[in-house]
Amino acid sequence: MEHEARPARQLWVEEERGRRRMPDPVRNAAVRAVMITSVTLIQAVVAFFGTVAGSWLGFPVTVTAVASTVVATWSVLDVWITRQVWRQRNGVVSEPSSTARPSIRTRREESRAETTPLSEAA
Numbered sequence: 001m002e003h004e005a006r007p008a009r010q011l012w013v014e015e016e017r018g019r020r021r022m023p024d025p026v027r028n029a030a031v032r033a034v035m036i037t038s039v040t041l042i043q044a045v046v047a048f049f050g051t052v053a054g055s056w057l058g059f060p061v062t063v064t065a066v067a068s069t070v071v072a073t074w075s076v077l078d079v080w081i082t083r084q085v086w087r088q089r090n091g092v093v094s095e096p097s098s099t100a101r102p103s104i105r106t107r108r109e110e111s112r113a114e115t116t117p118l119s120e121a122a
Contacts, residue, residue, distance in 0.1 A: 033075040039068065043061060047061040050062075
């Protein structure tokens with residue numbers, strides 16, 4: 001009887017997400033970078049073991065691992081570049097906010113209106 005009085009525990013509990021989902025182009029670049037980086041790491045391990053074992057395959061795999069390192073570096077930079085481009089194109093609202101400074105022209109006009117000529121002051 002005691003177990004019937006307790007509410008049933010849910011199997012899946014929805015929790016608030018801490019961060020929003022990445023935009024599609026950025027997510028695509030990130031997945032691409034992870035895949036390229038993982039292949040590069042696998043190549044580096046194969047190159048290491050091939051070299052240690054004295055296999056003829058050690059040298060060609062080492063050369064391709066070095067080339068893959070360059071490609072992996074570029075792919076990681078591509079994530080950062082894609083993120084910045086997406087933010088510039090989509091993430092900026094081009095409306096002036098209330099804290100935006102007035103333009104130089106309006107500030108000059110206001111300062112001219114506040115200062116009175118000497119002829120009017122006398």
